[in-house]
Amino acid sequence: MANTSSAVPKVAFLGPLGTYSHQSAHDKFGDNVEYVEQRTITTVFEAISPDIPYGVVPQQNSTFGSVIETYDNLRQPTVGSAIFVKGEVTISIQHCLAVRPGVKSEDVSRILSHEQALGQCANFLSSHYPHAVRQKVSSTAKAAEMLLEPETEDPGPDAQPVGESAAICSSHCAHLFGLSVLHESIQDRSDNFTRFFVLSTSLHEQPPYVPQEPQLFRALIRIDIFAPADGQSPINLAIASRPLQLVMSTLLTTLGVPITRIDRRPSLAPIPFQDVYFVELEELSGPPDPHDTGHREVAYTNPLAGPSTLRDIIRPQFHQNNFAEESFVKNQLGIKLDKDDQICRLSLTAAGCPLGPLHCPLRHTQPSAQNFQPPKQLPTHPRERERLATVCKHWLRGLCKKGDACEFLHEYNLRRMPECWWYAKYGYCSAGDECLYAHPKERRIECPDYNRGFxxxxxxxxxxxxxxxxxxxxxxxxxxxxxxxSRGHPKPGLPPPSAYDPPPPPTQKELGPPPPGYGRYADFDRGSGPMGPGAGGSGGPPGPRRNLEDVECFKCGERGHYANHCTRKNVPGNRGGLDRSYRRYGNE
Ligand SMILES: O=C(O)C(=O)Cc1ccccc1
Structure with a gap:
């Protein structure tokens, strides 16, 4: 049993002797330690100190779930700073219903036990003791102990008999307290296990039990919002207002190791409906065993220390390069550098960091999304390439309907103007250098290759x-x-290089009349070609100028001037001029 020498380390557990906690602690530590019983799970946490450096607390049951009191204590700031989860132990739980010797089952009107035990036997109690009152006490062994306590209060002469009490505890416990067992193995599931945490004041020291080859490593991470103390930055409140669920869901999708368990309890921060999360991570040393019952040697690893990939999740070391020049730049030159913090791993994921760059304590780099775009495929056809380098002539007039889909440039760029229509067609433009459109010199000569045939x-x-x-x-x-x-005289030989040279600038004489429809000469360009007067110069070859005496004003109908030089502005009719429809359709 326990070694009472004061030199041996002490282990606090939920007492009294005979609890499952005691059994699990003994399974782990054996006889080499002194066991110090505590009244509640909370007092186990409180007892852990330099004097009592270890503790064992129930944490999770396979049937009834989390042990609430343990998780409530894990929220305390001491956990993670002065108390650490250092190991775990899992035991099979077989409950019995114990009574004082001589008590029969029909006398039982009250059943006492730890809430976990009552929960794990709920079906049995409903079917066998539907009318019995279920009373929570601090532990199973405490329930057994209470059966032996004398009634403290005097019920008075008129009081109804209260009946007998029973306790749910282990058979070993019943035996320890000299109780009779009414029913064995009363838990709802025969495969009923409870995990216990081994607590320690040291994260690094090996507890006084023989370390076995661990089959897996676990880590427990607490994700919480700490309450802003007076005078602290309001940033904490800002973080608090962000839903922690977001952090959780991002974690779940980001972490590269299996999350074996998540527990949630209300946070100790004074913020309503704020929760603290406990995330259990597992680092498998081999492939997972499908027949695994959970009885494996587990080592708890500090996620922030030691050779573990878990550490990388909490404090990612990637992307962090410190160059010798940095300290020189910072210390000698006094130039402020970017934050030296680690880069936030979450911020690099597609989901992003839910805390955002303002509130996340780690560094958020913001590589441009453009960096991850595949390079834009340039068109292969040279004509398409040329288009990409040319301003859209429709856009210049505000008429392009293609918008972003247009293959031409939508920007003012005088170097990339489209070709002048007149220059392309006639090899000259009367606007000369004033013309905003492109005048490629080569356009003025005929292609010697084409003239040869190809x-x-x-x-x-x-x-x-x-x-x-x-x-x-x-x-x-x-x-x-x-x-x-006027017909082609194709030359058989190769054209000389000079045949490709742009021609010298045309003389005024060579230019001749301006092209049809061009600017201020447009009125004079309406040749009397096949389309008749007024057919417009766009596209048609420049015809001879009309004699003004033959010109009939479109507006007033008189001869001798064009409509744009008509002085009789108030004459009614088509477009403000005479109504000449009768001329076309007769006078009816
Ligand atoms: O009360 C005990 O014995 C405990 O250790 C807590 C407990 C109760 C029921 C199952 C497992 C642990």
């Missing part, structure tokens, strides 16, 4: 491709018209 550049060739029917005379040997011939 230009490999096709439509992308900057020079003019003028289609001509080959001159039959020339092909058969001699054309008397020579260069004046």
């Amino acid at each position: 230009c490999k550049l096709g439509p992308t060739c900057p020079r003019k491709h003028v289609r001509r029917v080959a001159c039959q005379l020339y092909l058969t040997g001699f054309c008397p018209l020579g260069p004046e011939c």
